[in-house]
């Protein structure tokens with residue numbers, strides 16, 4: 001089923017619970033019929049409840065994984081996820097500059113939904129200064145957008161302003177995710193394109209706390225579509241259309257697990273929609 005001629009790469013941390021990180025990325029890309037390679041930059045011990053521990057990979061191991069992938073595969077698009085700390089961000093930036101891995105989606109993972117810090121505080125500046133200028137698309141959630149743009153976000157006008165600030169830092173396209181606006185009846189994401197066009201994509205908020213891995217799923221879906229299409233036109237059209245569905249794309253593809261009825265319902269939905277959109 002997987003079209004092995006289209007290959008994409010995730011550069012991220014693992015999730016032993018299987019719901020987020022590299023695991024979510026590989027499953028999502030496979031659902032989008034794209035072969036997924038992975039450079040693991042950190043290993044976490046986690047489950048749907050939280051992150052119990054993590055360890056960043058040594059630079060040598062990161063470099064070797066990049067070299068192995070670049071020497072053999074034809075990567076058409078790549079994404080970054082959890083990047084742990086300053087040496088890891090710097091190692092990833094160095095390798096992204098060294099190899100041609102296609103357009104880059106940066107999902108600036110900082111704090112897991114369970115509260116664990118997955119990017120050290122001092123690495124935020126490194127991401128802002130060194131990684132953002134390499135990004136074709138940046139997909140922060142609201143707290144990440146606030147950190148990177150250096151402002152508080154309260155409502156839609158602030159989301160628009162933050163996206164413009166982030167674009168001014170060198171990112172071409174920005175998608176700010178609204179999943180954390182829990183008081184709102186809708187989950188609304190804002191997309192600002194390179195040419196200045198912008199649009200909102202909204203969907204009814206699903207009443208669940210089990211949203212582990214939704215952001216990874218969204219960014220790896222965009223990366224997979226970028227690998228196939230070579231431009232952001234199709235991924236964004238897909239995002240726009242699928243948000244009209246009763247459940248947003250992230251949920252339809254998410255590896256949402258859990259014991260709650262909602263989680264099981266979402267999981268069944270994912271399974272029945274396994275072939276994607």
Ligand SMILES: Nc1ncnc2c1ncn2[C@@H]1O[C@H](COP(=O)(O)OP(=O)(O)OP(=O)(O)O)[C@@H](O)[C@H]1O
Nearest residue numbers: 141177178179180187205206212213214215216250
């Ligand atoms: N409760 C919800 N109902 C509907 N859509 C949601 C909900 N929570 C998140 N989403 C959607 O899922 C996607 C991911 O958004 P979110 O803000 O949760 O990202 P995130 O915090 O980076 O995710 P994670 O860190 O868990 O991977 C967005 O498209 C968002 O609109």
Ligand SMILES: Cc1ncc(COP(=O)(O)O)c(N)n1
Nearest residue numbers: 013014020021112113212213
């Ligand atoms: C390895 C890894 N990458 C990303 C996340 C963010 O996902 P969430 O905010 O849903 O915990 C995570 N928990 N673990």
